Amino acid sequence: MVRSSSPRSTATPEAATLLPGLPNDVGALVLSFVPYPHQGRLRATCKSWRAFFSSKALISLRHRNPKALSHLLCIFPQDPSIAPPYLFDPHSLGWCPLPHLPANPHVYGLCNFASVSIGPHLYVLGGSHFDTRSFPLDRPQPSSSTFRFNFCTGRWDRLAPMISPRGSFACVAVPSSDQILVAGGGSRHNMFGAAGSRMSSVERYDIEKDEWLALDGLPRFRAGCEGFLVRSGEHREFWVMGGYGRSRTISGVFPVDEYYRDAVVLELDDGGCDWGKWREVGDMWEEGERRRLGKIVVLDDDERGMPGIFMLDENDIFRYCMTANRWRKESSVPTKATGNTSFGFVALDGELYVVTLRNGNDLAETRRSRPFKRGGALFVQVYCPRKKTWRTLVAKSPLHCPLDFRNAVVCTIHL
């Protein structure tokens, strides 16, 4: 409770009042309920508010009360050192650009990186890029860089790099033990539809110690795999599904990926000392049923106690049944993706968001037809698994660059 013994480091050393009529600790509690997108504007109210809205005390107050947190979408349209990532708030339809990732003059064209959030921090890991120092010049290299965005300082910090560089890997954040896990991956770049290495190594990042540790590797090498965390009660597991391993050639010429239909599971140990081995879960679908896994998100469904694992496969959402190891159809997206468009898929505030960009040619207002135009609209279809209903959101997008969800990286963050 507010009156309890927690040491109050109120960010108002001048003891200026936050809200006249209320003691400062209570005033701070009131202000902590203001959603994140509005905080920036309210800083201009008075000095004590500016100090408070930039303080760590605010962040810890909000994180102590999960109801107060704003769940935001974070979109990386392209290489984040060129095109800034954007925060999007689906409730107020507000956008906020983040600073570019620090640019390294030797590397360019970063894609297939992973982005996760833990608490109020955003991480960007790995990826595939071109390195001008490498030979030959036109072969993409996997990256081992790790970056963190600190919302207090508004800057990107470079952290310890991964042991093995990788892109297109499975990545999960484990907030309860302040760790990030990565598994598999390779060097494939979006510019090329094929080639690239594949790996089986698995690593763990300890946030406090800023160090990477190798864990037991995957049974087979896989790149382009999906990873997620399953929490049921005390039990936590790291699942890695799908991905491609070998490739075969058609007519001896065209390379085609062999996609895995199975998953592997690692049980997580709280103590962090005794890490187990990977357990194989058999094929999830029959040959021919689908070619490859779609994007996967997890909803922590507390009501039933079972997490909901959902996959977007083209225009359909499937739900994973763990006991049967099968994907059951949950629903179809009302407005399908047309040939060129693709969907982004995230879980936000207990609902599933299917996101695409509609460029200005679709809207009746504009008649210009330049290929890359500023703006367009973010078209979001939201599915509520509890009520099994869909609703839509449209928001004008301020992005200057084209947004293709086949290449863009999206994640969510609680602020």
Add this chain to the structure above:
Amino acid sequence: MSSSSSSSSSPPCPKKMITLKSSDGETFEIEEIAALQSKTLENMIDENCASTPIPLPNVKGKILAKVVEFCTKHAEAGADAETLRAWDAEFVGVEHAIVFDYILAANFLEIPTLLDLACESVAEMIKGKTPDEIRKFFNINNAFSPEEEEDVRRQNQWAFE
């Protein structure tokens, strides 16, 4: 709720009532079950100080009446979430001065549900206003010079439709 007083393990018997006395001398009766939502009152009940009227020097009669109403409503069994939410919205749909009094009372009595509800409603009032409107509404002194204010305003990157 918690295992309160040693005496009550009696479900169908007449409900145990507690008497509260406001700062201006008014007395109010509240069911023990409803009173348990307040950690302050819960502690008093546990320590068996609840047999005599409990003086609450920080809470006025008008506000205490509403707080009792809130606790009673939230202690009701079988209320569905939707109607309760609607009732809550109506409860805090009053002048902000009164909501401030609710906040102070809930803080003093340690009623987390009422505190969260009232704080959230004030935050709702705040979030829609411009800094200027906030200053007028809540009577806050503007300590910024116009240049400083412009500076802070420029730092805000959020754009809404």
